[in-house]
Amino acid sequence: MSQRALGAIGAALALSLALSSCGLLRDLTDAEDEPPPQENSEQAQEDPAPELPYTRQGRMFVEDGNDVAFEVVINALESNGEYMMIDVTHNILEPLPGTVTSTVAPIRMVDPLSGEVLRVLNNEEHGENYGTYFEEGDPFLPTHEGLPLPMRRYFPAPSEDVQTLTFTGSGLGYVPGIPITHVDEFTQAPEPNVYDHIDPHTWEQGELPEEIFYPEDVPEPGLDVAPYRQSMESFVDSPTASTTRSGDQETIALHSDNMFEVDEADPTDEAAETIRRTAASLRENLAQGTEITVIGHTDSTGSHSHNQTLSQERAQAARELIEEELGEGFTFATEGRGADELLAQEGEDDDEEARARNRRVEFFYEVPMEATDSQDTEGLEAAQRHVADPAPYFEEMDVHTTVSHNDIDLNVYPLVRDGAYLFQVVGFQNATLSDLEADLEGDEARLPGSPAQYAEGTMGGFRLEEADSGLIRYVIRISTGEEEYEDFADEIHTLSPGEEYLALAVFPAPAAEVTEMTLYAGAFGEIPRIPIQ
Incomplete structure (x- = not known):
């Protein structure tokens, strides 16, 4: 049997595993390294954030229980305005256990202000990630205990005003405050020497040097990166209202049981106060001229036609109240969706609460992407935005x-x-x-x-x-x-x-x-x- 079949295969370990979300390990040496000591996390938080490189340690999670301690060192994060490149070094800190299949959380680069999530770019010609490779179109890399594994991956570029990003994934928790260097051209990678020491056909190795470098697949200009830009959706709930926020879209949902009597579309006396607070939130959240769509929903009790009519009438009643409260400067539309979009599953042990959740009136609109902190105290608590500065880098924390x-x-x-x-x-x-x-x-x-x-x-x-x-x-x-x-x-x-x-x-x-x-x-x-x- 070949050495490749006998060994464990390395899929761009830790970071690279995370970047492709799963892979195999290949052990090519018997060297062992001791994990470096960890600094006191509280002291690290008090000190100014250090310059790159940043280091995190964790365990490589594998499906059959054979796993190892590993370390990822983040050396650089560069953006040329179209793409962003992360340069890391991966180190295995324990003896590799043999052939194992590893599954880890995917790598994401996050803008904690706007909520934009950047994912690793994929080469559609062969289906693998752009960046470091051993055999082009193959996700596996030779991996060596005690020998650093350099790795590059590419993402869509963030906005030019973004100065730091947060790294998540690969079983490392997360790393905040990674500074972005804005460049005209990416720093040139070292010339590959891997083929001088490892045969790409047999994966047999000779004597390994202190450093191994691999070729890389750099994305050509003009790729469609839209699928690799994603947004975070948040959900904040209270007994009166809930707010869902996803990218530049936001929905305030008022619980109908606080607004209307059973099977009625005439607002209760309590509805006026709820609408007043909703209007205060909308004034703060929206720019003048924004269109607000008022959408009525029911639970699944009753016929389709009854639910459709009731949801439409409740949406119209809520629109009239909010329009009067807000005054001029906004445009409105109304929709009734009956029981077509249930939030909670009905018919379970919590059926009564689920149906109450589904009976709601929503205010849907688009909001500016700029990260702003809510100052208004008269609006709905569930609709307030809370935005602090991006967190600086820190070492691992102590267990609470x-x-x-x-x-x-x-x-x-x-x-x-x-x-x-x-x-x-x-x-x-x-x-x-x-x-x-x-x-x-x-x-x-x-x-x-x-x-x-x-x-x-x-x-x-x-x-x-x-x-x-x-x-x-x-x-x-x-x-x-x-x-x-x-x-x-x-x-x-x-x-x-x-x-x-x-x-x-x-x-x-x-x-x-x-x-x-x-x-x-x-x-x-x-x-x-x-x-x-």
Whole structure:
């Protein structure tokens, strides 16, 4: 059998694994490195952010339980106005266990102010990522213990006014405050020497030098990068209203039970106050001349024609109230959608709450993409924007608290405020002596009537609550296409004994004066007073 079949194959490890979301390891040496010591995280936060390179360590998660400690060093992040290039070095810190299949969170570069998510560009000719390769069109790279693996990948360029981005993925938690260098041309990569030492046909190696360099596939100008620019969708909920924000689109949903009597379209006395607060939010959020679409929804009780008529009449009644309150300067449209767009699944144990969730009147509009912090205190709390400065780079944090469920310990780290978002890192740790599947779905702590799309996956049941206001902030979703989304929360599967597997969940940020939150961590239950850094 060939050495390639016998060895474990490296798929652009850690970072490269994350960039292609999965791959194989290949062990070509027997050298071992000890992980470097970690700095005190609190002291690192107090000091000015250092210049690149930035370093993060974690465990490479693999499906069969064979995993290793690894390190990613971020050397440079350059933008030429059309594309952005990340240059990293990957180091394996433990002996490779053999042939394994690795699955890790995909790499994303995030603008924490605008909520734009940049994904790695793919060469459509052969279906693999642009950047470093060993065999063009093949995702696998030879990987060596104790020998640094240089790696480049390409993204769409951010806006010119963006100075730093946040790196997420690859089981490293996340890295904020990565500075962007704006260049006319990317820094030239070293001349490849890999073929002088490793045969590309047999993958047999000779004596390896101290550094190995690979060729790279650089994207040609003029690529369509729109599919690789994505936006984050946030959802903030209160007993009166909820707000969904995705890119430049925003929807305020008022719960109909607070606005109308059962099966009626005449607003109640309480509706006037709710509309007044909604108008205050709209004045702050919108530019003059914006079109506001008022949309009525019902639950699935009743016939289609009845629901359609009721939803249209309620939308018209809400429009008349908001138009009177706002005055001139905006245009309006109304729609009735009956029970065609249910948010919560009806017919389950929480049927009553689900139907109440589905009965709503929405105000849909486009907002400027500029990141602005809400100053108004008269509007709906759920519709306020809270935007801080981007977080600076810092070393790893200390665990805040640990909770357990079914032989799995959950290490909970402090929340970090980064722009308009909160980044929550947790560590899953197997407390047994054998491999363990992290089956954490079936959130007993899920709120009755919660929107179905926010309660799926390992961390999909996670949510944050403000103690004073009672506002609920759900895990961010990323819009990946027409009506297609993925949670901005990592998945965890097989856990090896004793090792910690870092995972990330992202939430919309609260007001600046909020310094701690309650985390509802799915099957792990309620964890109060998580501090915000």
